[in-house]
Amino acid sequence: MLVRVFGYFLSEAAMSLRRSWKVSLVAIVTIAMSLFIGGTFLLLTANLSRVVENWRGEARIVIYLTADELAKEDSRAVLLASEPPWVTAVEEVSAAEARSRFEATFPSVRELFKDWEEEPLPPSLEVAFEADSVEAERLDQWLTALRSDPSVLMVDDDRDWLRQLEALIAILTGLGAVVGMALLTAAVFTIASVIRLTAYLYRDEIEVMRLVGATELFIRGPFYVEGTFQGLIGGVLAVVGLFGGYLLLNPKASTTFLGNVLIDRFLSPGALISILLLGSLAGLLGAVLSLRREELGQ
Amino acid sequence: MIQFLHVGKAFPGGRSALEDVCFHLERGEFAFLSGASGAGKTTLLKLIYREIEPSSGQILVNGRNVASIPRAKVPFLRRTIGVVFQNFRLISRKTVLENVSYLPRILGMSQQERRRLAYNTLRRVGLAHRMSAFPSELSGGEQQRVTIARALINRPEILIADEPTGNLDPELSWEIVRLFLEINGKGTTVLLATHEHSYVQALGGRSLVLDRGRLVKDEYVEGHVGDIESDFAGEATDRRRSSTERTA
Numbered sequence: 001m002l003v004r005v006f007g008y009f010l011s012e013a014a015m016s017l018r019r020s021w022k023v024s025l026v027a028i029v030t031i032a033m034s035l036f037i038g039g040t041f042l043l044l045t046a047n048l049s050r051v052v053e054n055w056r057g058e059a060r061i062v063i064y065l066t067a068d069e070l071a072k073e074d075s076r077a078v079l080l081a082s083e084p085p086w087v088t089a090v091e092e093v094s095a096a097e098a099r100s101r102f103e104a105t106f107p108s109v110r111e112l113f114k115d116w117e118e119e120p121l122p123p124s125l126e127v128a129f130e131a132d133s134v135e136a137e138r139l140d141q142w143l144t145a146l147r148s149d150p151s152v153l154m155v156d157d158d159r160d161w162l163r164q165l166e167a168l169i170a171i172l173t174g175l176g177a178v179v180g181m182a183l184l185t186a187a188v189f190t191i192a193s194v195i196r197l198t199a200y201l202y203r204d205e206i207e208v209m210r211l212v213g214a215t216e217l218f219i220r221g222p223f224y225v226e227g228t229f230q231g232l233i234g235g236v237l238a239v240v241g242l243f244g245g246y247l248l249l250n251p252k253a254s255t256t257f258l259g260n261v262l263i264d265r266f267l268s269p270g271a272l273i274s275i276l277l278l279g280s281l282a283g284l285l286g287a288v289l290s291l292r293r294e295e296l297g298q
Numbered sequence: 299m300i301q302f303l304h305v306g307k308a309f310p311g312g313r314s315a316l317e318d319v320c321f322h323l324e325r326g327e328f329a330f331l332s333g334a335s336g337a338g339k340t341t342l343l344k345l346i347y348r349e350i351e352p353s354s355g356q357i358l359v360n361g362r363n364v365a366s367i368p369r370a371k372v373p374f375l376r377r378t379i380g381v382v383f384q385n386f387r388l389i390s391r392k393t394v395l396e397n398v399s400y401l402p403r404i405l406g407m408s409q410q411e412r413r414r415l416a417y418n419t420l421r422r423v424g425l426a427h428r429m430s431a432f433p434s435e436l437s438g439g440e441q442q443r444v445t446i447a448r449a450l451i452n453r454p455e456i457l458i459a460d461e462p463t464g465n466l467d468p469e470l471s472w473e474i475v476r477l478f479l480e481i482n483g484k485g486t487t488v489l490l491a492t493h494e495h496s497y498v499q500a501l502g503g504r505s506l507v508l509d510r511g512r513l514v515k516d517e518y519v520e521g522h523v524g525d526i527e528s529d530f531a532g533e534a535t536d537r538r539r540s541s542t543e544r545t546a
Contacts (some may be wrong), residue, residue, distance in 0.1 A: 211347070212381075214373060
């Protein structure tokens with residue numbers, strides 16, 4: 001019996017969508033737009049988060065030393081750098097090696113150092129470590145000790161700019177959530193208005209249904225399904241739009257660093273299902289809001 | 299079957315539609331409810347299937363106090379009462395079959411069951427051949443018969459009709475009244491509201507008369523054979539008399 005009743009809801013909802021497709025389209029487009037914009041933020045932050053996670057694994061601490069420090073056999077800085085158990089590798093980069101790396105990275109300015117008598121860049125120690133196996137406080141104490149050593153010119157901690165990037169991701173996520181929710185709220189009210197209008201068009205029919213003994217669920221069910229349909233279709237359109245945009249921009253974006261970072265991969269299946277569910281729920285909520293008792297002339 | 303105990307109904311603004319109405323309609327009885335326009339006939343009928351609630355008094359349908367039925371249970375009351383409206387109230391976008399089989403659909407019957415039941419009910423009112431038609435394709439009489447079929451499909455114990463002949467020409471009106479008598483002949487309690495006294499005078503039977511919200515007459519009337527549709531009227535009077543004797 002439940003299957004038959006649900007079948008009735010589906011057929012009535014489909015018929016209503018067909019009959020009033022123009023007004024339904026307004027609701028569908030509104031919800032598609034809001035989910036598309038929310039999905040765009042989700043796509044960007046998901047890619048950015050993944051990149052940050054990868055970089056976190058490769059994070060280094062670079063300790064810049066005075067010119068002759070690496071030549072010393074009993075360098076206190078080298079000892080201090082390799083002492084902690086969480087340090088997994090210490091690579092010594094001589095001043096000549098640093099210059100060679102710089103010239104390889106920026107070949108257009110290699111002539112700049114041609115006539116220099118001294119090495120332009122200081123020697124350094126590149127320290128790899130397991131960030132997960134050490135408390136942040138102990139790591140900071142270790143860095144403070146290094147910074148206070150007279151042979152250390154500067155300590156560059158990759159985690160500093162990773163933290164800034166994480167803050168940026170948090171801002172983007174928050175912004176996406178706020179914009180997405182605001183648009184989704186507007187979409188819910190649009191759907192509510194469309195359903196209310198449909199219910200108004202069918203008010204005579206609803207009255208007859210009620211008089212012959214239809215329960216409220218039986219009367220409202222098709223409208224709930226219609227709202228859910230509108231939300232689901234909006235969600236599908238948003239996903240199609242996002243995927244289309246991704247296919248269009250990804251080949252071009254992958255040639256630039258920022259583009260590669262922001263739209264390297266498409267959304268996960270879980271995220272796509274969430275968009276569809278969110279759309280459906282927004283549609284259902286719109287229908288529920290629109291069919292309060294007084295709206296149906298009860 | 300239907301019992302009104304000192305029922306009053308006042309609408310917002312203080313206008314009184316019914317005052318101190320008392321009557322008892324037995325199971326299987328046929329009664330005419332007559333009175334001028336505005337006498338309170340429609341209000342009285344609406345109280346039976348609880349489209350509105352009384353301001354005072356009690357209405358018992360099948361022994362249950364209608365006013366005390368929770369709102370969520372009202373649909374179940376309505377499924378036991380067939381209602382025929384003056385203005386038909388058919389769903390224009392649905393076919394005759396869909397209009398008639400709406401209640402079976404609510405009850406979760408299969409399409410095959412619904413179709414069979416609707417066919418049998420439409421055959422009873424002589425419209426089995428118009429199952430696929432839309433209400434707009436039917437004459438007034440046919441639309442009214444569809445409304446009657448819709449009211450009958452769940453085999454209600456009570457059938458109430460509000461001016462079912464109000465929009466029909468005299469010939470069709472008699473056809474509809476004949477249908478109500480046939481339905482009553484099979485045991486359904488019928489309360490037929492009309493402002494036409496001629497039916498009561500011609501057919502006879504239980505007559506409830508309202509005047510400005512008060513029940514001014516509750517009597518058994520002898521039919522006058524020889525009036526319009528005399529043969530039919532005489533036949534009907536015999537049936538009413540036997541029905542009255544049965545309930546007495």
